[in-house]
Structures are given as C-alpha cells and as structure tokens.
Amino acid sequence: MITRAEAIKLLEETGCSSNVIEHCEEVASLAFEIANKLKAKGHEINPELIYLGAVLHDFGRCCTHEISHAVEGFKLAKARGIESEVSEIIKRHIGAGISKEEARNLGLPEDDYFPRSLEEKIVAHADNLVKGTKRITIEERIALMRRNKVSKKIIKRVKKLAEEVDGLSN
Numbered sequence: 001m002i003t004r005a006e007a008i009k010l011l012e013e014t015g016c017s018s019n020v021i022e023h024c025e026e027v028a029s030l031a032f033e034i035a036n037k038l039k040a041k042g043h044e045i046n047p048e049l050i051y052l053g054a055v056l057h058d059f060g061r062c063c064t065h066e067i068s069h070a071v072e073g074f075k076l077a078k079a080r081g082i083e084s085e086v087s088e089i090i091k092r093h094i095g096a097g098i099s100k101e102e103a104r105n106l107g108l109p110e111d112d113y114f115p116r117s118l119e120e121k122i123v124a125h126a127d128n129l130v131k132g133t134k135r136i137t138i139e140e141r142i143a144l145m146r147r148n149k150v151s152k153k154i155i156k157r158v159k160k161l162a163e164e165v166d167g168l169s170n
Contacts, residue, residue, distance in 0.1 A: 001048070001083055007055040014062040014076065019132065026133045028054035031126035037169045038118070045118050046085075053089030054123045056082070060090070070094045071108055085119065092120045093127055095154060096161035115161070118168075125165040128158055138162040 002010075011021050031054040035047035060073030070091055077087035097114030104110045115121040128141050136144075138159065145155050 002052060002086065004051065004055065007052055010080070011056070011059065011062070014059070016058070016062045020058055020061045022133045023130060024055050024058050026135070027057060027123070027126050027130045028052075030054075030129060030135060031123050034122050034126060034165065034169070035119075038122070041169055043118065043168060045122070049083075049085055049089075050119045050122050053086045053093075053119060054126060056086060057090055057093040057123055057127060067094060067098075067106055068108055070113065085117075088117070089115075089120050089123050092116070093124045095128065096124055096157040121161060121165055125161055128162070 008021065011024065028051050032047055032051045035045055035050040039045055039047060056073065056077065058069060058073065059076055060069035060071065063069065063072040070093060074087050074091035077090050092113050092115040094113060098106065098108070100110050100112055103113060115124045129135055129138065131144070142155055142159065145158065
C-alpha cells in the first residue's frame with residue numbers, strides 16, 4: 001500500500017496547491033480519529049486505508065476544481081497503480097454520494113458514486129466536516145449548503161450519512 005509520505009508527495013508532484021494539500025491532511029486527520037474511535041468500539045475497519053484515502057480524496061483537484069475532480073482523481077489513482085480501495089474512496093467522497101442519474105445530469109460518467117464501505121463513508125463524512133483546514137459541525141455544513149442553494153434531497157443525504165457514521169460510535 002502507498003505510504004503517507006508517498007501520498008503527500010504525489011499530491012505535490014501532480015500540482016495540487018498547498019491549500020488543497022492542507023485540506024486533505026486535515027480531512028485525513030479527522031477521518032483517522034473517527035476510524036480509531038469506531039475501531040475501539042469493535043468495528044472492523046482499516047484506519048490506515050481511511051487515512052490514505054482521505055489524504056488522496058481531492059487528488060483530482062490537480063486537474064480541476066469542478067465536481068469532476070472525484071472522477072479525475074479516481075482515473076489518476078488507477079493509472080498510478082494505487083490500490084482499488086483507495087481509488088474507490090477518491091471516486092465516492094463527494095458530499096454523501098451521487099446517483100447515476102445525478103452523475104449524468106452533472107456531465108460525469110454514468111456511475112454510482114455513493115460511498116458503500118465504512119471506509120468510504122468515513123472519508124466522505126470527514127470531508128463534509130472540514131471547510132478549508134477548519135473543522136466545522138454538520139450543522140455548519142448544512143447551513144453552508146442551504147446558503148449555496150443545494151437541493152433538500154442532497155442535504156438530507158449528507159445528514160443521513162452523518163447520522164450513520166456518528167451513530168456507530170455511540
């Protein structure tokens with residue numbers, strides 16, 4: 001598996017800006033904390049996979065800052081031989097997932113972008129809780145989404161993901 005240092009180096013070498021890299025490191029830190037809490041509660045998860053997936057979740061931002069950054073990052077990861085579990089985290093990290101129909105409407109390859117594994121869900125959730133390098137609450141994320149006129153359906157999906165991940169640690 002790719003190491004933490006190799007993951008950061010990859011972001012740097014492909015031209016990700018320092019603010020993107022700092023965001024990725026903060027998401028990874030939070031995701032790793034969540035993973036270790038859940039592991040302590042007896043959940044079978046791989047904190048290191050979660051950390052690496054979180055560090056690389058915005059890999060595609062070296063190409064674009066559009067929603068397609070997830071697809072671009074997935075392609076880059078696959079082309080570089082990065083483990084499929086990590087590349088799937090990159091592909092499925094946006095919000096709380098995107099359906100095939102939504103993907104088509106957004107101009108993305110028609111595919112299911114919902115996080116499936118617990119590792120994918122943790123990274124997507126952690127990403128929702130980090131704005132830039134600042135940790136925010138789910139309530140703050142939802143308020144930002146409302147201000148940006150994100151649909152109620154997507155807001156509900158983000159809330160549901162938060163409840164699912166947070167509920168596992170109780």
